[in-house]
Amino acid sequence: MTRTQSVSSSERLTLIDHLARWITWPRFLFAITLTFFVTSILFPFYWMASSSFKTYAEIGSRHPVYIPSALRLDAYQELFGYWQFANNVFNSVRVAVPTSIIAVILSTLGAYAVARLEFGGKEAMLNGILIVYLFPGILLVIPLFAMIAQIGSTLGFEVQDNLPVLILTYLAQTLPVALYMLANYFRTIPAEIEQAGLIDGCSRLGVIWRITLPLAVPALVSVAIYTFMIAWNEFLYALVFLNDRRMFTMPIQINTIFNDPTPRPHVVMAASTIMTLPVVILFLALERFLEEGLSAGGVKG
Amino acid sequence: MSLSSKERPSLLPQRWNSLKAREVRLAWAMVLPTALIVFGLVLFPAIFSIWISFRSVGLNNLNNVFQAPFVGLENYRLVINDFAFKWQGFRNWGAAVTSVVYSFSSTVLTLIVGLIAALLLNRPFRARGLARAIFLFPYVAPIVSVAFVWRWILDPRPSGVLNDILMRLGIIELPKAYLATRGLALLLVIVFEAWRYFPFAMLMLLARLQAIDTTLYEAAEVDGASAWQKFRFVTLPELRYVLGATFLLRLIWTFNKFDDIFLLTGGGFGTNVLPVLTYQFSFRSYNFGKGAANAMILLLMLVVFLVIYVGVVMRRAEE
Numbered sequence: 001m002t003r004t005q006s007v008s009s010s011e012r013l014t015l016i017d018h019l020a021r022w023i024t025w026p027r028f029l030f031a032i033t034l035t036f037f038v039t040s041i042l043f044p045f046y047w048m049a050s051s052s053f054k055t056y057a058e059i060g061s062r063h064p065v066y067i068p069s070a071l072r073l074d075a076y077q078e079l080f081g082y083w084q085f086a087n088n089v090f091n092s093v094r095v096a097v098p099t100s101i102i103a104v105i106l107s108t109l110g111a112y113a114v115a116r117l118e119f120g121g122k123e124a125m126l127n128g129i130l131i132v133y134l135f136p137g138i139l140l141v142i143p144l145f146a147m148i149a150q151i152g153s154t155l156g157f158e159v160q161d162n163l164p165v166l167i168l169t170y171l172a173q174t175l176p177v178a179l180y181m182l183a184n185y186f187r188t189i190p191a192e193i194e195q196a197g198l199i200d201g202c203s204r205l206g207v208i209w210r211i212t213l214p215l216a217v218p219a220l221v222s223v224a225i226y227t228f229m230i231a232w233n234e235f236l237y238a239l240v241f242l243n244d245r246r247m248f249t250m251p252i253q254i255n256t257i258f259n260d261p262t263p264r265p266h267v268v269m270a271a272s273t274i275m276t277l278p279v280v281i282l283f284l285a286l287e288r289f290l291e292e293g294l295s296a297g298g299v300k301g
Numbered sequence: 302m303s304l305s306s307k308e309r310p311s312l313l314p315q316r317w318n319s320l321k322a323r324e325v326r327l328a329w330a331m332v333l334p335t336a337l338i339v340f341g342l343v344l345f346p347a348i349f350s351i352w353i354s355f356r357s358v359g360l361n362n363l364n365n366v367f368q369a370p371f372v373g374l375e376n377y378r379l380v381i382n383d384f385a386f387k388w389q390g391f392r393n394w395g396a397a398v399t400s401v402v403y404s405f406s407s408t409v410l411t412l413i414v415g416l417i418a419a420l421l422l423n424r425p426f427r428a429r430g431l432a433r434a435i436f437l438f439p440y441v442a443p444i445v446s447v448a449f450v451w452r453w454i455l456d457p458r459p460s461g462v463l464n465d466i467l468m469r470l471g472i473i474e475l476p477k478a479y480l481a482t483r484g485l486a487l488l489l490v491i492v493f494e495a496w497r498y499f500p501f502a503m504l505m506l507l508a509r510l511q512a513i514d515t516t517l518y519e520a521a522e523v524d525g526a527s528a529w530q531k532f533r534f535v536t537l538p539e540l541r542y543v544l545g546a547t548f549l550l551r552l553i554w555t556f557n558k559f560d561d562i563f564l565l566t567g568g569g570f571g572t573n574v575l576p577v578l579t580y581q582f583s584f585r586s587y588n589f590g591k592g593a594a595n596a597m598i599l600l601l602m603l604v605v606f607l608v609i610y611v612g613v614v615m616r617r618a619e620e
Contacts, residue, residue, distance in 0.1 A: 110335035117328035136557030139596035143346035172342035272446035
């Protein structure tokens with residue numbers, strides 16, 4: 001009896017010994033910090049998704065429900081029924097997709113000129129475009145509104161609830177970033193390849209189309225995703241420029257649902273989940289392309 | 302004829318059809334759309350904003366803003382004397398001081414958290430790629446979604462998840478209204494900023510960390526340096542410039558930021574900052590002139606800071 005006990009305790013000792021040798025202080029600290037980071041990052045996202053599957057009863061109970069009893073779609077039904085969220089999803093797509101496409105086309109042209117061609121006033125123009133980083137959106141929104149209202153009253157269009165106007169303001173926000181990202185990328189493509197094309201009798205535009213663009217596909221994809229994400233997430237301009245509920249983009253509609261006198265956290269969370277999902281999926285799928293742009297000061301945020 | 306052109310080729314006017322001239326024209330044609338949009342919709346409005354800040358502009362004449370009456374410095378006087386703007390003692394900071402405190406603290410905290418995250422991810426371990434992707438989530442997710450999740454986590458009712466956890470752990474006895482308590486609200490908004498924007502700092506720092514010459518660490522090891530000493534005397538000096546640049550960028554962006562505080566607290570409970578106050582002047586009380594004046598003051602504070610920063614910090618860095 002005493003013997004077996006002593007054997008097992010000595011075994012335990014060696015096990016603990018073994019563990020103790022493996023868990024050094026740095027390793028322990030590392031594991032703790034990593035766990036802390038991962039949980040504090042992921043918990044809000046878990047809470048968002050799980051809350052969206054709860055019912056009114058679960059949302060309003062005395063204690064929070066950590067794991068919903070079943071994947072109930074009550075919140076989604078209310079969202080798409082009463083709040084007509086499909087409309088808002090559609091509006092967001094209608095704004096974000098054109099912004100992204102136009103930004104890629106215009107910034108490709110501009111970035112190529114900046115990276116490859118020499119012209120007077122290039123530096124001044126680049127500096128002017130850089131200044132955009134300094135101006136707060138809130139400073140621009142008032143004069144923009146007044147200015148476009150003025151132009152609109154002469155040309156006969158409305159400032160408010162006009163999605164093309166919103167696209168134009170998003171372009172102004174995204175083009176500088178897109179221009180910088182693409183110009184940096186174009187500079188990494190050896191000029192000799194293009195010169196070979198020029199000597200073979202291609203025009204400049206022909207060279208861009210046949211040689212440069214195919215080589216720059218990764219950069220083009222990341223610029224497209226970035227501008228899409230900026231337009232998809234944008235809040236302030238949409239808040240000021242959109243007035244009619246049917247024209248709201250997703251962020252504004254979510255804000256409206258949140259500020260409704262009756263609290264509906266599960267519906268807000270359902271809408272947030274729908275809005276977050278495409279962004280996170282796009283990001284995970286194309287992470288390799290995107291990280292470089294992020295650190296290149298890509299997203300102003 | 303041909304002789305003279307050979308002698309002084311540089312004085313000849315460049316021909317309209319020369320290859321070079323054509324390239325220059327092509328370049329301008331290619332940059333023009335971008336330049337027009339950016340100058341027309343950013344730089345021009347910025348200058349126009351100065352003009353508006355000296356006029357009386359309300360809802361009634363917003364559509365006819367060029368005829369708005371000139372009021373001199375009246376808008377600026379109104380802003381500076383506004384109770385929401387000016388310092389009124391330690392219990393009520395006013396938006397100007399709150400803005401400065403908020404921007405500096407969240408930028409510093411963001412950098413610290415970003416540095417820790419970068420150091421974590423700098424050492425190889427299994428699933429590092431996955432961890433790296435997860436670390437970027439807060440930064441990529443839409444601000445509206447994450448702000449509202451945080452509000453829902455910080456819900457003041459006992460059913461709010463943070464209240465529930467803290468009460469179960471016995472840390473608090475009664476549920477707290479986190480975002481509706483002066484002091485606590487500002488602190489939480491700063492923590493939120495660090496949570497959302499540390500990935501940006503992390504990426505910048507990680508790129509630099511991975512470029513540090515490993516022989517520096519080997520040399521330090523030979524000299525018998527501890528882990529802390531290696532960090533203090535090798536890593537930190539190598540990161541100095543990136544830290545400076547990231548600090549500056551994040552500070553500018555945080556100072557200009559509207560969405561985060563507007564969505565989290567609406568600017569209440571001691572968290573009102575200048576961008577949110579600008580919005581309130583313009584779109585709550587519909588005094589666009591006053592809003593523009595407030596925005597100009599914000600920009601002015603930023604420019605003054607930048608001038609000092611470039612003048613003092615950059616010069617010291619050069620020495």
